Amino acid sequence: MNFKILERKDREKTKDYVIRNMRYNILFFNLVPGEKISENQISDLLNLSRTPVREAFIDLNSSLLLDIKPQIGTFISFLNIDMSKELLFFRSSLEQNAVIEICKKGNLTLEKEFNEIIEKEQMLHQTNDFEKLIKLDNRFHELIFEELNYKKIPKIIENNTSYLIRMRILRLKANIRQTNYIDEHKNILELIKNNSPKEASRLITSHILELIDDMKILNNKYPDYFN
The missing domain is CATH 1.10.10.10 (Winged helix-like DNA-binding domain superfamily/Winged helix DNA-binding domain)
Structure with missing residues (x-):
């Protein structure tokens, strides 16, 4: 062990x-x-x-x-694609509505914090420090709710979707998408700043749900981890 x-x-x-x-x-x-x-x-x-x-x-x-x-x-527990799809639907439903609400709000009070996370992600993306990368990724998504002064939702998501973190870590280990998710963070932030709710909602949904396609690759690469 x-x-x-x-x-x-x-x-x-x-x-x-x-x-x-x-x-x-x-x-x-x-x-x-x-x-x-x-x-x-x-x-x-x-x-x-x-x-x-x-x-x-x-x-x-x-x-x-x-x-x-x-x-x-x-x-x-084994990794399971169907279970992961259900949890991803739960998470994406919350976040797509959150970015719409931020755009309606009309101002971004945590812009500095968002940018700091993206800068750190860019610095770390070539390392194998998966723990720090996952923490930064989680923090970016937590800020979306904190921007709306929703303090409990990030904890609810964490408590109910920790099962998914293994998929995301495995994706990092397998070098799938590499820096693509960082570019998507930047684009989500820009769409929010430009007050584009439909585009921001669409992008954050695809950003979260693209893990479904990645899971199929991971299943082939690590078949012993899946059931």
């Missing part, structure tokens, strides 16, 4: 610490789809009792990252 142990944060609850470690190792493929794990293994690795680990496993099962099979065992 290739498990990276993260440093515990101050006053971090034990279950949250377990979830953060598990999510990291699942999302970045230290724990690969289909791999069998146990509460005892994780308890020993993190030097914790089984109770918070068991609770964390239940939460991770709810977020589709673990597959708990009674009497058989617990496994890292």
Whole structure:
């Protein structure tokens, strides 16, 4: 098991610490789809009792990252294209409406923050620092809702679509689209600034849903990760 142990944060609850470690190792493929794990293994690795680990496993099962099979065992969930399509539809529906609302608002208060993210993405795109690239990508999309002063929606999206992050990381590893997504971020921002709601909505929808086509390539390249 290739498990990276993260440093515990101050006053971090034990279950949250377990979830953060598990999510990291699942999302970045230290724990690969289909791999069998146990509460005892994780308890020993993190030097914790089984109770918070068991609770964390239940939460991770709810977020589709673990597959708990009674009497058989617990496994890292496989990637599934149909499930991913459903989650992408959920995310794209929210974001396309958000950019329309921003255009209606008529001013962009977080323009500096948007530009800073794009600049950092351009600097990092040739590195293999997938963790930073994914964080920047997530932050760009979070700002869309923060521009509307919607603080809870990004967390709702994160809690319900973490399953998709593995697809996005796998796409980075496979060098699919390379810098294309950064150009799309720039174009989305320009369309918002130019008050073009239809075009901005159309572009952000295709930007999110293009992962569906990429998944077919990833399925061929990493067939053991899919079911």
